[in-house]
Amino acid sequence: MGLKVALTYNLKRKIEDADLPDDYYSEFDSRETIETIANGLRSGGNEVFLVEADRGLLNWFQNNEVDIVFNIAEGLDGESRESQVPAILDFLNIPYTGSGILALSVSLNKALTKKLFEQADIPTPKHRLIRQPSGISDLGLRYPLIVKPNSEGSGKGITVTSVVRDREELAREVERTHRIYKQEILVEEFIDGKELTVGILGNDPPVALPILEIDFSNCKGSGEYFYTWKVKEYEKEVEESLGLSPLWHCPARLSEADTAKVKDVALKAHSVIGCVDLSRVDIIFNEDGIPYVLEVNPLPGLDPKDSNLPYIAKCAGFSYAGLMNKIVEVSLERHKIKNKNLALQERSLR
Numbered sequence: 529m530g531l532k533v534a535l536t537y538n539l540k541r542k543i544e545d546a547d548l549p550d551d552y553y554s555e556f557d558s559r560e561t562i563e564t565i566a567n568g569l570r571s572g573g574n575e576v577f578l579v580e581a582d583r584g585l586l587n588w589f590q591n592n593e594v595d596i597v598f599n600i601a602e603g604l605d606g607e608s609r610e611s612q613v614p615a616i617l618d619f620l621n622i623p624y625t626g627s628g629i630l631a632l633s634v635s636l637n638k639a640l641t642k643k644l645f646e647q648a649d650i651p652t653p654k655h656r657l658i659r660q661p662s663g664i665s666d667l668g669l670r671y672p673l674i675v676k677p678n679s680e681g682s683g684k685g686i687t688v689t690s691v692v693r694d695r696e697e698l699a700r701e702v703e704r705t706h707r708i709y710k711q712e713i714l715v716e717e718f719i720d721g722k723e724l725t726v727g728i729l730g731n732d733p734p735v736a737l738p739i740l741e742i743d744f745s746n747c748k749g750s751g752e753y754f755y756t757w758k759v760k761e762y763e764k765e766v767e768e769s770l771g772l773s774p775l776w777h778c779p780a781r782l783s784e785a786d787t788a789k790v791k792d793v794a795l796k797a798h799s800v801i802g803c804v805d806l807s808r809v810d811i812i813f814n815e816d817g818i819p820y821v822l823e824v825n826p827l828p829g830l831d832p833k834d835s836n837l838p839y840i841a842k843c844a845g846f847s848y849a850g851l852m853n854k855i856v857e858v859s860l861e862r863h864k865i866k867n868k869n870l871a872l873q874e875r876s877l878r
C-alpha cells in the first residue's frame with residue numbers, strides 16, 4: 529500500500545515488583561507480537577514506525593507525520609485507559625485502525641456494556657455490580673456465579689475459584705478480587721454451554737468470520753474448565769504439558785441455523801457498542817440455544833501463536849500479514865468515507 533504506518537503498543541514486561549499480581553501485564557503485547565505485526569504491515573509495502581504508547585506519545589506524533597496508526601495499545605492506567613491513544617490521535621486528527629474513544633471506554637466497562645446489550649435485547653448473563661465488597665446481601669442471582677473485575681480483559685482476575693457456589697464462596701471471592709484489582713466487581717450467573725468467540729472484520733457491512741469454538745474437554749486433568757487467565761496466558765507449549773490447552777474448532781460445531789443466530793447476535797453486539805474495523809465477541813451458547821454475549825473486545829489479541837482472532841482469520845483464508853493489511857484497508861476506507869461525508873456536509877452548509 530506504500531503508507532507510513534505507526535504501530536502504537538504497550539510492551540509486556542517482566543514483573544519485578546512482588547506486590548503486583550502475575551497477570552499485571554497480561555493485556556500488553558510481547559516484542560514478538562509487535563514485530564510480527566510490523567513485518568506483516570511491511571510485507572504490504574508500508575513503512576512502519578514502532579511507537580510505544582507511553583507518556584511521550586503526544587510528543588512523537590507532534591514531531592512525526594504518518595498516514596495512519598495501527599493501534600493495539602491497551603493504555604496505561606484508569607477506567608478508560610484503552611481510549612488514551614485514540615483520544616490523542618483524534619485530538620491531532622490522525623486516522624487510526626480500530627474503534628474510537630467511546631466504544632473502547634464502554635467495552636472496558638463490562639456492566640455498562642451489558643446494560644446496552646439488555647436494551648438491545650442481546651442475551652447476556654444476569655448480573656449485579658458490587659461497589660463495596662463488605663456485607664454482600666442476597667443478590668437475587670442463581671448459583672453458580674462468576675466473580676470478575678468489572679474493567680479488565682485478557683482473563684485478568686479469572687481463575688477456577690472465580691466460580692462460586694454459595695454465599696460464603698461469593699463473599700470470599702468478591703473480597704479477593706476487590707483486594708487485588710481495586711475496582712468494582714461484576715457478579716454474573718455462570719452459564720453452562722459451548723464457549724464461542726466471533727471475529728468481526730470490516731465496516732460496510734461488518735462481516736462475522738467463521739465462529740471459533742473453544743473446547744475444554746481435554747483440560748479436565750488440570751481442573752480448568754473454562755477460559756481462565758491461565759488457559760489464555762500460558763504459552764502453547766507449556767499449556768500442552770499442563771493440560772491447559774483447549775481444542776479449537778473453527779468453524780464451531782453448530783448447525784447452520786445456530787451459526788447464523790450466533791453471528792447475528794455478535795454483529796448486533798459489535799454495532800451496539802459502536803465498534804469499527806474489527807472486534808471479537810465472546811459468547812456462551814447454552815443447551816437451550818441461547819447465545820449469551822459476555823463482552824465485546826474491540827482490541828482483540830493479535831499474538832500470532834496464541835490469539836483467537838489470527839486463528840479465526842486463518843480459517844477464513846487470511847494469512848497473518850493478510851489480516852494486518854486488511855485491517856488497515858478497511859480502516860482507510862472508513863476514513864475516506866468519513867472525510868467525504870464531512871466535505872459534503874461542509875458544502876451543504878455553505
Ligand SMILES: Nc1ncnc2c1ncn2[C@@H]1O[C@H](COP(=O)(O)OP(=O)(O)OP(=O)(O)O)[C@@H](O)[C@H]1O
Nearest residue numbers: 653680681682683684716717718719754755810822
Ligand atoms: N457468565 C459466564 N458464564 C460462563 N462462563 C463465563 C462467564 N463469564 C466469564 N466466563 C468465562 O470466563 C472467560 C473470561 O471472561 P471474560 O470474557 O468476561 O473476561 P476477559 O478477561 O474480558 O476476557 P478477554 O480475554 O476476552 O478480554 C470467558 O471466556 C468464559 O470462559
Ligand SMILES: [Mg+2]
Nearest residue numbers: 810822823825
Ligand atoms: Mg473475553
